Amino acid sequence: xxxxxxxxxxxxxxxxxxxxxxxxxxxxxxxxxxxxxxxxxxxxxxxxxxxxxxxxxxxxxxxxxxxxxxxxxxxxxxxxxxxxxxxxxxxxxxxxxxxxxxxxxxxxxxxxxxxxxxxxxxxxxxxxxxxxxxxxxxxxxxxxxxxxxxxxxxxxxxxxxxxxxxxxxxxxxxxxxxxxxxxxxxxxxxxxxxxxxxxxxxxxxxxxxxxxxxxxxxxxxxxxxxxxxxxxxxxxxxxxxxxxxxxxxxxxxxxxxxxxxxxxxxxxxxxxxxxxxxxxxxxxxxxxxxxxxxxxxxxxxxxxxxxxxxxxxxxxxxxxxxxxxxxxxxxxxxxxxxxxxxxxxxxxxxxxxxxxxxxxxxxxxxxxxxxxxxxxxxxxxxxxxxxxxxxxxxxxxxxxxxxxxxxxxxxxxxxxxxxxxxxxxxxxxxxxxxxxxxxxxxxxxxxxxxxxxxxxxxxxxxxxxxxxxxxxxxxxxxxxxxxxxxxxxxxxxxxxxxxxxxxxxxxxxxxxxxxxxxxxxxxxxxxxxxxxxxxxxxxxxxxxxxxxxxxxxxxxxxx
Ligand code: F6P
Numbered sequence: 001x002x003x004x005x006x007x008x009x010x011x012x013x014x015x016x017x018x019x020x021x022x023x024x025x026x027x028x029x030x031x032x033x034x035x036x037x038x039x040x041x042x043x044x045x046x047x048x049x050x051x052x053x054x055x056x057x058x059x060x061x062x063x064x065x066x067x068x069x070x071x072x073x074x075x076x077x078x079x080x081x082x083x084x085x086x087x088x089x090x091x092x093x094x095x096x097x098x099x100x101x102x103x104x105x106x107x108x109x110x111x112x113x114x115x116x117x118x119x120x121x122x123x124x125x126x127x128x129x130x131x132x133x134x135x136x137x138x139x140x141x142x143x144x145x146x147x148x149x150x151x152x153x154x155x156x157x158x159x160x161x162x163x164x165x166x167x168x169x170x171x172x173x174x175x176x177x178x179x180x181x182x183x184x185x186x187x188x189x190x191x192x193x194x195x196x197x198x199x200x201x202x203x204x205x206x207x208x209x210x211x212x213x214x215x216x217x218x219x220x221x222x223x224x225x226x227x228x229x230x231x232x233x234x235x236x237x238x239x240x241x242x243x244x245x246x247x248x249x250x251x252x253x254x255x256x257x258x259x260x261x262x263x264x265x266x267x268x269x270x271x272x273x274x275x276x277x278x279x280x281x282x283x284x285x286x287x288x289x290x291x292x293x294x295x296x297x298x299x300x301x302x303x304x305x306x307x308x309x310x311x312x313x314x315x316x317x318x319x320x321x322x323x324x325x326x327x328x329x330x331x332x333x334x335x336x337x338x339x340x341x342x343x344x345x346x347x348x349x350x351x352x353x354x355x356x357x358x359x360x361x362x363x364x365x366x367x368x369x370x371x372x373x374x375x376x377x378x379x380x381x382x383x384x385x386x387x388x389x390x391x392x393x394x395x396x397x398x399x400x401x402x403x404x405x406x407x408x409x410x411x412x413x414x415x416x417x418x419x420x421x422x423x424x425x426x427x428x429x430x431x432x433x434x435x436x437x438x439x440x441x442x443x444x445x446x447x448x449x450x451x452x453x454x455x456x457x458x459x460x461x462x463x464x465x466x467x468x469x470x471x472x473x474x475x476x477x478x479x480x481x482x483x484x485x486x487x488x489x490x491x492x493x494x495x496x497x498x499x500x501x502x503x504x505x506x507x508x509x510x511x512x513x514x515x516x517x518x519x520x521x522x523x524x525x526x527x528x529x530x531x532x533x534x535x536x537x538x539x540x541x542x543x544x545x546x547x548x549x550x551x552x553x554x555x556x557x558x559x
Contacts, residue, residue: 016329072508099299101296124263162280205245265278320503359374387437403477410485447472
């Protein structure tokens with residue numbers, strides 16, 4: 001089989017890159033003033049301006065040819081049809097089905113999954129409304145005020161990111177907290193704040209085998225038992241403070257979680273793609289079920305856009321092809337996610353798992369070593385804060401990092417203040433900073449224009465020689481800007497689904513299975529051996545651990 005980097009399409013793109021390598025972004029704008037308009041597309045309340053990239057219509061056409069050479073259209077159909085696209089685990093990847101409320105049949109192993117999904121949503125609705133309305137109470141009859149989600153990876157970061165992103169849409173909500181790490185100081189600090197009479201714990205784990213989640217859950221169950229004794233509550237009521245979200249209901253029962261408190265997720269949904277399932281229970285609990293459905297609906301309309309829109313106006317397709325162009329032909333090694341919003345603070349971390357756990361691989365779907373670049377390093381932070389952290393690197397380092405800027409045209413709470421004009425001015429400051437960054441990255445500032453700054457007494461004449469060049473900005477650094485109408489459940493759902501599909505398309509072009517994650521297993525298995533050795537008072541007995549001086553050294557420090 002011809003690998004993608006040996007296809008004519010790939011060779012044509014290499015030739016195109018060679019032919020256009022010296023043209024700067026500024027020159028592209030000079031030669032085509034309509035560039036911004038031409039390369040801005042909108043869908044689902046999102047507006048993508050991809051004009052600040054090293055591309056022309058010809059580039060896009062060649063990238064479309066590459067996508068077709070990778071059989072992307074067929075693969076998209078296979079994904080939505082529930083084919084076993086996760087080939088190493090022989091499973092479908094049907095996160096799209098979770099937000100498709102149409103009655104169309106969708107079979108997995110001969111079973112129509114749509115009624116299962118609908119049933120799960122009904123359970124989420126009933127449970128979240130009963131908690132929010134004080135029908136389900138704590139063990140002494142108190143209304144539930146705090147919900148603690150115990151989970152990690154896709155069993156934490158998705159719900160956590162959404163809860164943070166939509167916090168201005170909450171009303172009369174219980175407080176949602178997330179525990180994920182085997183950090184006993186952090187855990188005990190959180191438990192110090194817990195009122196056991198008004199708190200429920202949700203153990204979120206698809207496998208119900210993840211060591212961090214299981215250890216935290218077991219510790220909290222013991223802690224809960226002591227709390228019940230301290231407060232004088234009947235121990236038989238303790239299990240009713242615990243819920244589970246899992247595909248391993250047997251294991252959840254073994255943790256003494258009542259069957260009626262177990263919310264099932266299915267094997268045909270990957271952990272990092274599971275926020276749309278019962279794994280999103282905390283979203284319904286904090287926002288209310290209606291807004292959780294709006295979140296799903298936002299993803300659904302992006303799905304429809306993705307499968308039906310012409311590729312020239314197709315946001316996931318365009319963004320995935322830009323990443324392939326930047327990664328495999330412009331040779332940029334990372335990508336920055338820069339949301340200008342405190343609400344989207346967890347978006348970079350969420351997208352790190354989504355993209356790097358999906359496509360951080362170097363063996364293709366046929367089991368052969370890949371000889372071309374795959375997923376870029378995904379990193380980032382919120383704006384404007386990153387401007388006071390790593391924007392220096394973005395502008396003047398020797399490494400070019402393509403950036404995704406994300407910002408809302410309108411804040412959510414403008415009407416919540418009588419200082420509306422002042423509030424709008426603050427939002428305009430954020431907008432101005434966001435747009436200034438992509439402009440500065442693209443245009444840069446050359447020596448002459450920097451010198452003209454010197455006329456404004458930026459530099460003393462004798463400083464000019466060795467200082468002024470420090471103030472030159474190379475520019476010619478690419479970026480995308482996504483403007484959201486507003487950050488709402490719907491537009492957030494569309495944004496997340498956009499990146500899911502972008503990740504999928506990149507994986508198909510790189511001939512990667514984006515839905516398994518064997519790379520996370522090895523460290524976990526070594527950790528078990530080392531944990532056992534840590535608990536041994538004697539020196540390392542297992543030869544494989546003899547090289548593990550860290551364990552031996554730390555033993556000397558353990559108090
Ligand atoms: O990081 C590996 C991983 O399996 C992720 O894919 C998953 O989201 C996370 O661990 C948690 O897994 P589980 O939900 O089974 O506890």
